[in-house]
Amino acid sequence: MAGRTSRQAAGGRTRAGSPRPAEQARRTADGVEPTVRPVVEAAGYDLEDLTVSRAGRRDVLRVVVDRDGGVDLDAVAEVSRQISKALDGHDGEFDGPPYTLEVTSPGVDRPLTEPRHWRRNIGRLVAVTAGGSALTARIVAADDAGVTLRTDGGSQDWEYAQLGPGKVKVEFTGGQRSEGEAT
Template identity: 60%
Template sequence: MTQRGRAGARPGGRPGSRRTRPEPDTRNAPAQPRVDLGAARSRIRAVIEPVVAEAGYDLEDLTLSRAGRRFVVRVLIDTDGGVGLDDVAVVSREISEALDLAEESGGELLAGEYQLEVGSPGVDRPLTEPRHWRRNIGRLVAVGGLTGRVIEVTESGVTLDVDGQTHELGFAGLGPGKVQIEFKRMDEADFGDEDGEEDDDEGEGGE
């Protein structure tokens, strides 16, 4: 099976890559049979999770939905060092090859055409696992009625700096955290070398 793909940014998210099968001629095609999306998702996950792990990433999410006559397989991966476009392109290709091989050796994973989208989670992803918290050390996070900066993550919990006070929170019963978007204050913004600009003005006036 031939697939075409291109790398790009997922709308509203982090870098992503799409790979699509060629669009079939469906003008006189019969209606597609009903598909158990839950079972199909489990079959796909069993194929791609080892591929993602072998590449050195965590499979953060896998969703399967329908868009007209085509299925959309969305895969989110992440790692401590972050995920770039080149990384996504490589993993996307490896996942695509694994899905092709699985179909060739054991039958169809999906009864129809599908589009594969691979990307990494955005900042709106809830922090639910210890690795999520670890990857956000230094960020401002809201959780359990508190808003503070993550300063340490251990196997048992996280430590937040809330207005200069340290709060140690255990993972048990902590609930999902939410990364807060921070905007740089105007008095902290860097507008370049203002002294240099003044020197240039003085130089022009002296000519």
């Protein structure tokens, strides 16, 4: 995570000639996204989400990134630095209240809605509505067309259009995985 104050002088006072915070234009995700997306993609990540919210007198720019193989803390720090540098380079376009930049990876509670989400969770147990029925199953395979889910009754292929959003179920096994079971 990285933070930065924009257009604010020491002591929290607005620079002379700058509009007061109440008069400043609000940042929007749509306004920031054209600067953030190319940086994220050039670093080899998918931009999963970008939000701008208000926290007191600051805007909070929250950027969620992911990639195949996951994202570690060092990767989050590096892409955060790159995004911050890009935003600094466009500072005049982002005049407004001070902001804080938060860069993170998606949490386990993120719904699986895109083929890449399912692919990145092969081997995990999920809860999903499939064909109108709720089920808990393990993701065996996933591609652009659909997913193979394994239940106690066997494996079945599903097209994404037949599925609701999946939710990864956290497992506390405490032991070894069975032979052939993916992580």
